[in-house]
Amino acid sequence: MKKIILVSFLLFVLFLVVFFSLNAIRFSNGVLLGVKKGELYLFEYDIATINRDGPYVFNKGGKRYSLNVIADDHSVIPEVIRTPVEKYVNVVVDNAKQTEFSVSLRDQYSRAELNLPSPKKIFVISDLEGRFDQMVQLLIANGVIDQSLSWTFGTNHLVLNGDMVDRGTNVLPMLWLIYKLESEAKLSGGFVSYILGNHERYLMLGATKSVAKKYFATMRATSLSQSELWSNSTELGRWLRTKPIAIKIGDNLFMHGGLSPEVIAMNPTLHSLDAEAEKNFLQGNSVQLQIDNSILHADTGVLFYRGLVREPKAEVSHVDTVLKHFSAKRIVIGHTLVDTISSDYGGKVLRTSSRRNNDSYTEALMIEGNKVWKINTLVQKTAL
Structure with missing residues (x-):
C-alpha cells in the first residue's frame, strides 16, 4: 500500500x-x-470581452509591426490585426468618440533627464491609471494641449507622477499620447517628465492583479503574456524602461511614493536612484523580485512608501533631512490617496493622488515659482 x-x-x-x-x-x-513565461493564467480569461486594444508595436530585428485587437461584436476570440510599421502608428481610443491620433516613432530612447531648471509653470498629474478621457479633459481645460491633442504648453513642463497605467481601459492610448507629447514639448522648448510608479512596475513585471478585464481578452487573442506585450521588444516597453523614479525640477523633488528613512540612510542621489531603476527594469522582460530592503520594491521603497501620508507618518525632521539632502524646498508625491490634492508638513510635501478624480471632475497640481495651486477640469485654482 x-x-x-x-x-x-x-x-x-x-x-x-x-x-x-x-x-x-x-x-x-x-x-x-x-x-x-512565469505568469499564471486564470479563469478570468474566459469572461473577458473587448472592443479594441492597441497598437502594441514590436521591433524584431529592426523591423516594426503592430498588433491591434478588435472585436466590435464582443466575439469570444477577437481579431488580431498585424500591420507593418515604419515611421508612425495610428491610435484609435476605446471610448465613445473613438478618438484618433497619429504618433511618430523614434529610433532611439535615452535615459530621462533628472535635474531640470524650473520653468514658469509645472503642471502635475498622477494616478489616472489608464483613464484617457479624464487626462485629455484636464489637459485641454488647462491649456496643456488643444482639441487635436497637440502640445500648447509652450516652454512649460508637464509631470506625470506615476501610476498612469493599469486599472483603466485605455492604457495604450494614454501612453501613446504621453509619448507623442514628449516629442512635441521638446520642439517647443517645453518638457514632459514621466516618473515610474508601482503600477508601471506591475505592467513591466507582468503582474495582472490590477488590469482591466479587457486585457485578459488581449492576452487570450494574441497568445502573449502581459510581460511579452510590454517587453524590451516593444516600443512602449523600451521607452518606459528609460523613465526615472525620481527627478528634480528647480526646487521641487518628484517621486511616486516618497523617500523613507531607510532609503535616505543609503545616501541616495538622483543618479544612484536612476541607476537602480535601470538595473531593475532593464534586465530581460521582468523586474527583479528582490523585495526585502529594496530601494524600489520594498514597502519602504521609492515606489511603495506611504509614510508621508499614512499613519504612523514620518517626522518633520525626516522631511527636512530629505529636502536638505537634495537641496529642495518641496517633495511632490502621488501613490497614496487623499481626499483632494493638498499640502502637508507646512507646504513641504505636496500630495497629488486625489480621490475626487472621476469622469466629470479631475484635479491637478500647478506650481508657478513659489506659488502652488490645486487646479481642475473646471479651471478653478485654489492656493495651497
Missing part, C-alpha cells in the same frame, strides 16, 4: 512538473489555463 501511495505521489509531482513547464493550454473557446 505504501508503494502505491509513493508511486501515485511521484506521478502526481511529475504531472505538475510537466504541466507547469508547458505553455498554457488553450481551449476551443480561447481560454488559457496554466503557466506561461
Whole structure:
C-alpha cells in the first residue's frame, strides 16, 4: 500500500512538473489555463470581452509591426490585426468618440533627464491609471494641449507622477499620447517628465492583479503574456524602461511614493536612484523580485512608501533631512490617496493622488515659482 501511495505521489509531482513547464493550454473557446513565461493564467480569461486594444508595436530585428485587437461584436476570440510599421502608428481610443491620433516613432530612447531648471509653470498629474478621457479633459481645460491633442504648453513642463497605467481601459492610448507629447514639448522648448510608479512596475513585471478585464481578452487573442506585450521588444516597453523614479525640477523633488528613512540612510542621489531603476527594469522582460530592503520594491521603497501620508507618518525632521539632502524646498508625491490634492508638513510635501478624480471632475497640481495651486477640469485654482 505504501508503494502505491509513493508511486501515485511521484506521478502526481511529475504531472505538475510537466504541466507547469508547458505553455498554457488553450481551449476551443480561447481560454488559457496554466503557466506561461512565469505568469499564471486564470479563469478570468474566459469572461473577458473587448472592443479594441492597441497598437502594441514590436521591433524584431529592426523591423516594426503592430498588433491591434478588435472585436466590435464582443466575439469570444477577437481579431488580431498585424500591420507593418515604419515611421508612425495610428491610435484609435476605446471610448465613445473613438478618438484618433497619429504618433511618430523614434529610433532611439535615452535615459530621462533628472535635474531640470524650473520653468514658469509645472503642471502635475498622477494616478489616472489608464483613464484617457479624464487626462485629455484636464489637459485641454488647462491649456496643456488643444482639441487635436497637440502640445500648447509652450516652454512649460508637464509631470506625470506615476501610476498612469493599469486599472483603466485605455492604457495604450494614454501612453501613446504621453509619448507623442514628449516629442512635441521638446520642439517647443517645453518638457514632459514621466516618473515610474508601482503600477508601471506591475505592467513591466507582468503582474495582472490590477488590469482591466479587457486585457485578459488581449492576452487570450494574441497568445502573449502581459510581460511579452510590454517587453524590451516593444516600443512602449523600451521607452518606459528609460523613465526615472525620481527627478528634480528647480526646487521641487518628484517621486511616486516618497523617500523613507531607510532609503535616505543609503545616501541616495538622483543618479544612484536612476541607476537602480535601470538595473531593475532593464534586465530581460521582468523586474527583479528582490523585495526585502529594496530601494524600489520594498514597502519602504521609492515606489511603495506611504509614510508621508499614512499613519504612523514620518517626522518633520525626516522631511527636512530629505529636502536638505537634495537641496529642495518641496517633495511632490502621488501613490497614496487623499481626499483632494493638498499640502502637508507646512507646504513641504505636496500630495497629488486625489480621490475626487472621476469622469466629470479631475484635479491637478500647478506650481508657478513659489506659488502652488490645486487646479481642475473646471479651471478653478485654489492656493495651497
